[in-house]
Amino acid sequence: MTQRTPPSLLPTAPRPTDRQQAPCRILVVEDSPLNQMLVTAILAQAGYRADTAANGLEAVMAAQAGGYDLILMDLSMPEMDGLTATRLLRDLPGPAGRVPVIAMTADTDDADRVRCRHAGMNDHVAKPVDRLLLLETVETWLRAPSPSPEASAGFGPCSQAAPAAAGEVLDLEVLAQLAQDLDAELLADVLRQFVEETRERVARIAEETDRAVLAREAHTLKSTAGTFGALALCGAARALEMACRTSAADGDRTEAEGDGAADAVEGLRGEIPRLAGEVVAAYRAAGYPV
Numbered sequence: 388m389t390q391r392t393p394p395s396l397l398p399t400a401p402r403p404t405d406r407q408q409a410p411c412r413i414l415v416v417e418d419s420p421l422n423q424m425l426v427t428a429i430l431a432q433a434g435y436r437a438d439t440a441a442n443g444l445e446a447v448m449a450a451q452a453g454g455y456d457l458i459l460m461d462l463s464m465p466e467m468d469g470l471t472a473t474r475l476l477r478d479l480p481g482p483a484g485r486v487p488v489i490a491m492t493a494d495t496d497d498a499d500r501v502r503c504r505h506a507g508m509n510d511h512v513a514k515p516v517d518r519l520l521l522l523e524t525v526e527t528w529l530r531a532p533s534p535s536p537e538a539s540a541g542f543g544p545c546s547q548a549a550p551a552a553a554g555e556v557l558d559l560e561v562l563a564q565l566a567q568d569l570d571a572e573l574l575a576d577v578l579r580q581f582v583e584e585t586r587e588r589v590a591r592i593a594e595e596t597d598r599a600v601l602a603r604e605a606h607t608l609k610s611t612a613g614t615f616g617a618l619a620l621c622g623a624a625r626a627l628e629m630a631c632r633t634s635a636a637d638g639d640r641t642e643a644e645g646d647g648a649a650d651a652v653e654g655l656r657g658e659i660p661r662l663a664g665e666v667v668a669a670y671r672a673a674g675y676p677v
Contacts, residue, residue, distance in 0.1 A: 410436045411456040411529050416446040416472070417491065418464040421581050421611050422514075426459065426491075428569060429518050435525070443472025450476055453483050457528055460508065462492045462499075463606045470506040477507040487528040491516065493610040515561065515613040518568045556662075556669040561616030575676060581615045582667055582677045589663045592627070592656055601652070602631035608659075617666045620659070627655040 413435050417423045427437040438455075440446040444467040446458065458476070462469040473488050490503045490511035503511055509528060512521050565574055588608050595601045605628035612621035634648035670677045 410434055412436045412438070412454055413525065414438050414440060414446060414449055414455045414458045416440045416443065416458060416464070416469065417461045418442055419461075419584070419607055419611055421577060421584055422461070422491075422516075422614065424577055424580070425569075425614065426516060426521070428573060429516070429521060430525070432568075433522050443467030443469055443475075446472050447475045447479075450483050450486065451479060453481075455483075455486050457525060458486055458488045459491050459512075459525075460488050462490060462494065462503070463603055465603070470502060473503075473506040473508050487531070489524060489528065493606065493613065514610045515615075518564070555618050556620075556665050557673065558616040558618045559673070561614075562673065562675075565615070578615060578670060578675050578677050581611060582670070584611065585617075585620075585663050585666070589660050592659055598631045598634055598652070601656075602628050605631060612666075617662075620662045620666050623655055623659050623662050627652065627659065630655060 413430055415423055415426050415430070415437050417426065417439065418441050423439045423441075427439060430437040438449065440449050442464040443460075446460065446469075447467070449455070450458065460469040460473060469490060469492075476486070476488065477484055487509045488507065490508045491514060492499060492503070492511055493514040500511065510524055512524050565577075569577065585608065588604055592601060592604050592608070595604060605624045609621055609624035609628060612618075612624055630648050630651040634652055667677055
């Protein structure tokens with residue numbers, strides 16, 4: 388049985404001040420129900436009150452009502468992406484327009500950090516989410532005295548998950564960390580949901596022909612697979628996302644010039660179902676009832 392971390396060792400929310408007696412209220416904007424569940428569980432364990440929104444449009448509507456101390460914002464979402472939502476948030480009058488916005492992103496290069504900063508975001512945390520780094524970043528911005536949208540000093544180098552070694556299906560260290568962060572029942576539940584969601588997403592990837600939609604599906608699979616230690620699947624999803632974007636960029640070239648990216652897309656679409664099956668088998672071999 389997984390040992391729960393003693394309450395005394397868990398990071399706690401900032402102590403209430405005279406201005407704010409209730410627990411800090413955080414909006415988690417994320418289109419993946421799995422990532423919503425994991426992030427809100429981490430925040431609740433640390434003493435925060437967390438609400439969720441499934442896309443940028445829902446986030447803007449929720450923020451207009453006010454009452455949030457911080458927003459965690461995914462970047463790639465349907466309906467409205469996180470960058471567009473943040474720009475709209477910064478146009479809101481009063482305190483709602485000054486709420487710290489922290490990007491949650493699996494995209495970690497310099498160009499992505501510049502885009503986040505220019506949209507008005509204050510900081511970022513990489514996916515897969517590291518529990519301690521997430522809580523440290525949240526606490527930093529909650530303790531900051533009335534941070535302005537221009538205050539974005541937190542944008543520094545962002546680590547990226549190491550590529551999977553040949554034949555390496557699962558990252559057991561990631562699973563061990565999840566076992567520390569979540570109780571045994573919740574971990575088993577989220578792993579089962581990850582497997583179910585992955586099967587549905589893999590089926591959509593196999594059938595989808597729109598490169599932009601396919602890139603978005605691959606992006607989300609990359610994020611969730613990394614979160615739950617599915618190394619090889621995460622790497623294939625990352626490669627598929629990049630191939631889709633390259634194929635779209637090659638749209639104006641001749642058919643012969645665009646064949647490379649298009650062939651990569653089709654090859655990865657055929658590879659991902661096999662890797663997803665290997666992940667399920669590896670979970671079961673590791674003792675997880677998925």
